[in-house]
Amino acid sequence: MATQEDNTSDLELQSVSESESEAEEIHTSGVTEGSSTQQASGSTSNKKKKKKKKSKAKKIFDKLTGNEIPQEIVDRVVEQVKKDGTVASEDINEENVREALEHMKIMDVVKGKAGIGGFNRKDMGEHKFWSTQPVPQPGEGPPEADGYIDPSKPPEEVRQEPYQLPEHFEWSTLDIDDPVQNKEVYDLLSLNYVEDDQAAFRFKYSGEFLAWALKPPGYHKEWHIGVRVSKTKKLVAFISGIPMKLRVRQNTIMVTEINFLCVLKKLRSKRLAPVLIKEVTRRVHLKGIFQAIYTAGVVIPTPVAVCRYYHRSLNIQKLIDTKFSFIPRSSTLARMIRLNKVPENTSLPGLRQMEGKDVDAVTVLFAEYMKRFDMVPLFNAEEARHTFLSGAGRGEVGSGGTGRREGQVTWSYVVEDPSTKKITDFFMFYSLPSTVINNLTYPLLEAAYLFYYATDAGVAPADDQDGKVKKRLTTLIGDALIIANNAKFDVFNALTLMDNAPILQDLKFGPGDGFLNFYLYNWRTSTLAGVNPEGDRPAGRGVGVVML
Amino acid sequence: MLTEYQPSSAFHNAASHLSSASSLNKVSTSVKLELYGLFKYLTVAKSPNTSRPSLFDMTGRAKWDAWAAASKKHENPANAELRYLEIATNLGWNESESSKDEEAPQQAIKAGKKDVDEIDLDNLSDDEDETPGNASASGGLGVVVSTLNQVDGVEQPMDHSLHGLAVSGELTGLKLLLDSSKNLDLNAPDEYGYAPLHLACDRGHVEVVKLLLAQGANKEVKDPDGLTPLELSQEAGRMDIAEILAI
Numbered sequence: 001m002a003t004q005e006d007n008t009s010d011l012e013l014q015s016v017s018e019s020e021s022e023a024e025e026i027h028t029s030g031v032t033e034g035s036s037t038q039q040a041s042g043s044t045s046n047k048k049k050k051k052k053k054k055s056k057a058k059k060i061f062d063k064l065t066g067n068e069i070p071q072e073i074v075d076r077v078v079e080q081v082k083k084d085g086t087v088a089s090e091d092i093n094e095e096n097v098r099e100a101l102e103h104m105k106i107m108d109v110v111k112g113k114a115g116i117g118g119f120n121r122k123d124m125g126e127h128k129f130w131s132t133q134p135v136p137q138p139g140e141g142p143p144e145a146d147g148y149i150d151p152s153k154p155p156e157e158v159r160q161e162p163y164q165l166p167e168h169f170e171w172s173t174l175d176i177d178d179p180v181q182n183k184e185v186y187d188l189l190s191l192n193y194v195e196d197d198q199a200a201f202r203f204k205y206s207g208e209f210l211a212w213a214l215k216p217p218g219y220h221k222e223w224h225i226g227v228r229v230s231k232t233k234k235l236v237a238f239i240s241g242i243p244m245k246l247r248v249r250q251n252t253i254m255v256t257e258i259n260f261l262c263v264l265k266k267l268r269s270k271r272l273a274p275v276l277i278k279e280v281t282r283r284v285h286l287k288g289i290f291q292a293i294y295t296a297g298v299v300i301p302t303p304v305a306v307c308r309y310y311h312r313s314l315n316i317q318k319l320i321d322t323k324f325s326f327i328p329r330s331s332t333l334a335r336m337i338r339l340n341k342v343p344e345n346t347s348l349p350g351l352r353q354m355e356g357k358d359v360d361a362v363t364v365l366f367a368e369y370m371k372r373f374d375m376v377p378l379f380n381a382e383e384a385r386h387t388f389l390s391g392a393g394r395g396e397v398g399s400g401g402t403g404r405r406e407g408q409v410t411w412s413y414v415v416e417d418p419s420t421k422k423i424t425d426f427f428m429f430y431s432l433p434s435t436v437i438n439n440l441t442y443p444l445l446e447a448a449y450l451f452y453y454a455t456d457a458g459v460a461p462a463d464d465q466d467g468k469v470k471k472r473l474t475t476l477i478g479d480a481l482i483i484a485n486n487a488k489f490d491v492f493n494a495l496t497l498m499d500n501a502p503i504l505q506d507l508k509f510g511p512g513d514g515f516l517n518f519y520l521y522n523w524r525t526s527t528l529a530g531v532n533p534e535g536d537r538p539a540g541r542g543v544g545v546v547m548l
Numbered sequence: 549m550l551t552e553y554q555p556s557s558a559f560h561n562a563a564s565h566l567s568s569a570s571s572l573n574k575v576s577t578s579v580k581l582e583l584y585g586l587f588k589y590l591t592v593a594k595s596p597n598t599s600r601p602s603l604f605d606m607t608g609r610a611k612w613d614a615w616a617a618a619s620k621k622h623e624n625p626a627n628a629e630l631r632y633l634e635i636a637t638n639l640g641w642n643e644s645e646s647s648k649d650e651e652a653p654q655q656a657i658k659a660g661k662k663d664v665d666e667i668d669l670d671n672l673s674d675d676e677d678e679t680p681g682n683a684s685a686s687g688g689l690g691v692v693v694s695t696l697n698q699v700d701g702v703e704q705p706m707d708h709s710l711h712g713l714a715v716s717g718e719l720t721g722l723k724l725l726l727d728s729s730k731n732l733d734l735n736a737p738d739e740y741g742y743a744p745l746h747l748a749c750d751r752g753h754v755e756v757v758k759l760l761l762a763q764g765a766n767k768e769v770k771d772p773d774g775l776t777p778l779e780l781s782q783e784a785g786r787m788d789i790a791e792i793l794a795i
Binding site: 168193194195196198200201202203229231232234236239258259260261262264266267277294295296297309311313317319323324325326327329330331332333334335337338434493510511512513514515516547548 | 576667669670672673689690691692693694695696697698715740742746747750751752771773775779780781783784785
C-alpha cells in the first residue's frame, strides 16, 4: 500500500512537472492572477534574510551577466499586484516581489527559454547557439539604422567542407522531383513535424505541396538538405532554403527563406538542429547570399515581428469533435452552426480562377499593392507564375474531391472587371491539412490558409484608402471562404499580417492559440507591426511575407 | 471518516496502469491534477492536512488545490473512485486487459528513458508514442499549428449541477443527482436560458436525453433562440436524438 502510494505520487509529480510547457502555464497564470499573495510573502521571508547577505560584488556580477531581474519587471509586477488589490499593499514591496520572481526563474521567461501566459512556451534550448549567430541579441534595443550584422564574405572565405555530423550520420541532398525522395521527406514531416501544444494535430504537407514550396524559379537543390543514418540510409532530418528577393522597409536584399526544419522525434536529443542550421547557412553563403528569413512558434533571439493565428470555422461539427474548437457553455452547437453558415455562391461579379494569361496583370497589381507593407517578397512574372499557379493541381475541378483538382495545393482567383476586362483583385489560399492524432473518425483536418492577395482599392491613392481596402477585402476574402467551404475545407486560417487584422472579425474569424514569430538572419531593423501596431503602423501592416 | 474507505482492486489496477501509461503524456495538466487529487483523496485522506503551499510553489499549490477540489466535489469516496476509473478508462485503461500486460508498460518506460546513445539506429521507426513529452520540439523553425482559443483559456472545471451533467453527458452522475434530490425542476433554465434537455440534445448525449425524458422533462420548452429540443438536435446534426424526440 505504501509503495503504491509512493510510486503513484512520484508519477504524478513527474507528469505534472515533466512537461515544462504545461508547468509553465501554471506558473504564469499564478503571476497574473496574483491571488492571495499573503502566503507567498510569508514563505519567502526566510529566504529573504539569506539573500540579503548577497554581496555587492555578486550583485554587480549578476547585473553584468544578466542574472538580475530587470527593474522594470519588478516594478510592473509590484504595480499589477497592488492594482489587483487582493493583497494588502504594505505586504507587497520590491524586495519580496524580486525574491519571488527569482524563485520562479523568471529570467528563463525573460530570456525566452520559457513563455508568458501560454505564449511561445516551447523551449528550443538553442540559446547558446543563437548567441553565436549574427542575429540581434537580447537587450540590444532597436538599431540606429537598418543593415547587416556581419559583412558578406567573398566565396573563397566561406567554409568549403560540410559541418561535422555526429557519428553514424551523413549529409544527403534531396531531390524533390524524385518521387522516392519526395516521399521520404513527406514521411519524415508527416510523422515528426510541427504539432500543436496538446499534440492533437500535426501538419501533413503533401508531396505536391513540397514541390510547390521548395522549387521556385532559381531554387538550389543543394539547399534541400537531409541527414541520413549512414548504415541504413534512413532519412532522419531535413532543412530547406529557397531564394527570395525581399524588401525590408527601404532596402531590397536577396535572402533565403528557411523552412521545414525537422528532426526525427527519437533523435531530438542529438542536437542535430544547430548543425542543420549551420550547414544550410554555409551552403547559402556559397551562393553569395548572407541574409535569411524564417519563422518559429518559439521565441529565440530576436523576433522582428509576431503575428497571431485566427481561424474561421467552416465545418463546426468536425472542429468540435476533433477538439479544434469548443462549444462555449453559453451557446449551442446548433447556434454555432447557424452563425457560421457560409453562402453557397460567391458574390463578386467577374470572380474566376486565375489563369496563365493573368500572370502579367497580377504581377503588377501585386507589386503595387504590396507597397502598403514593410517587409514583402518581390516577385518577377516568372516567380509569380510559379507561386500563384504551379500548385493548382491536375485535371478538372472535382477530380481531387468536391471542389478540388487532383493534387491541388493552391486556389488562386482573380476578379476581372466585366466591362473593362481589367484584373482588379486577386487572392489565393493554400491547403495544408493536419493529421488528427489518434482520431479514427476524423484522421485529417482540412485547413485552408489565406496566402497572398491584392486589390486595386489599395493601389490608387484615395481618401480613406484603408477604409476602402477593408471594405473590398471583406467581400473578396468572404468569397474565398465560400470557395474553401465548397471545396470541403473544415477551417480557414489567417495570420494578423498584411491587411488581415481589420477584416477578421467581420468575417467571423476567432483568435487562435498559436503565435508566429518572424526572424531575419544577419539583418537589423526595428520591430514590424504584426499582432499589435508599431508606432503609427496599424496591426499587420509591417508584415507582407506569408510563410508556408 | 474517509480513511476507512478501501478502494477496490480495480482502482489499484488503474493506478498502476496510469503510473506507466504513455497516454498520460498527452493529457492536459488539469486532468493530471484531477487524477492526482482523486488519488490522494482515496489513498491518503479526504483533504490535504497541510497548509496550502505558497503562490510561488506553483506545482505544489496546484496539486494541493487539486486534492482539496477532489474532496469538495465528491462527498462520497465511491464517487471519487468512479471518477478516477472513468478518467483511467478514457486514457486507455481496461480492467480486463491490464492485468495480463503488467510487464509491458514497465518495458515501455525503460525504452522511453533509454539513454540516447543506446538508440538503435538500424531500426529507427517513426512510432510516435515512443518518445513522449517532446512532440512539439521538432527543432523549432517553421510555422505553427494553432487551434481556436478556448473561451476561458483553460478547461472548464467539472460542473456537477443538473445542467453541468447534461453538458458533460455523465449519466452516472446524473442518475445519482436525480436519486438524491427529488425536487429538482427538470425544466429549469440555466443562466443562459437552456433547459437540461436542450443541453443534452445539443451536446449529443443520447442516454442522458432518454433519462431526462423518462423523468418527465418537457419536450416543448424553447431555448433562447426559440428552438425546441427536437429542433435543436436537428440543427446540431444529432439525428439519433432527433429520432427519439420525434416519437
